[in-house]
Amino acid sequence: MTTDSPGGLLPRLASAHDAISFAGFMLGAGAIGLIVAIYAYEVTMRYFFVAPTMWASDFVSFLLLFSVFLVMPWLTREGGHVAVTLLPDMLPERLGSLLLRLGWIAGSAACLWAAWISLQENIVLFERGTATLTVVRFPKWALTAVITYGLLNSGLYFARLAIFPAAEVQGDGGRHA
Known part of the structure; x- marks a missing residue:
């Protein structure tokens, strides 16, 4: 069995x-669902029971970071990232495709480089035992690890787009429902 066969x-x-x-x-x-629930709870507690929470804002901040960087790779896979394709669309198909691939290579390099920098910071934060300066203390490395995850996997998707046809990256023959 070779690495380029269907079961490779x-x-x-x-x-x-x-x-x-x-x-x-x-x-x-x-x-995102938890953010909505926490905010609803906070508003209810603050305005109906005059007992605001001290932790809601911290958790919403953490969850917002999680939502962005956990979703980012899948959106990159699905082409949900920001892409201005005016020039490639105006060029002949072969040249436009080449320009898109060059853009994906640049996107991959930028994401992978940022992931490397983030990973280095994860290690420093872990070694120092640094925690957030919030009511709810949380290890910072756990938060920045999510950033590293998102950047790394988005970089890998950009590389997949640059190297393989879109149908192989999307696993559905290039068709989106």
Whole structure:
């Protein structure tokens, strides 16, 4: 069995990457739901019972970070990132495709570089035992690890887009429902 066959290593790795990213997407969507529930609870407690919480704002901040960086890889996979394609759309198909691939390579390099920087900061924060300066103390490395996850996986999706046809990245023949 070769790595380029349908049952090869690359398709299995791509499927695992997709499964992990979809799980992150679902967790990020759940974080948005929790933000709504926490804010509703905070408003109820503050204005109806005159007993505001001290923790709600902290959790909303943490969950907002989670929602952005857990969802980011899946949105990159689905083409939900910001893309200005005016020039590639105006060029002949072959040249436009090349320009898009160059953009994906640049996006991959930027995300992977930022992920590397973030990883270095994760390590420093972990070694120092640094926690947030909030009512609810939370280890900062756990928060920045989510940033690293999002940047790394988005960088991998941009690389997949640059190297493979869109149909292989999306796993659905390029068709979106």
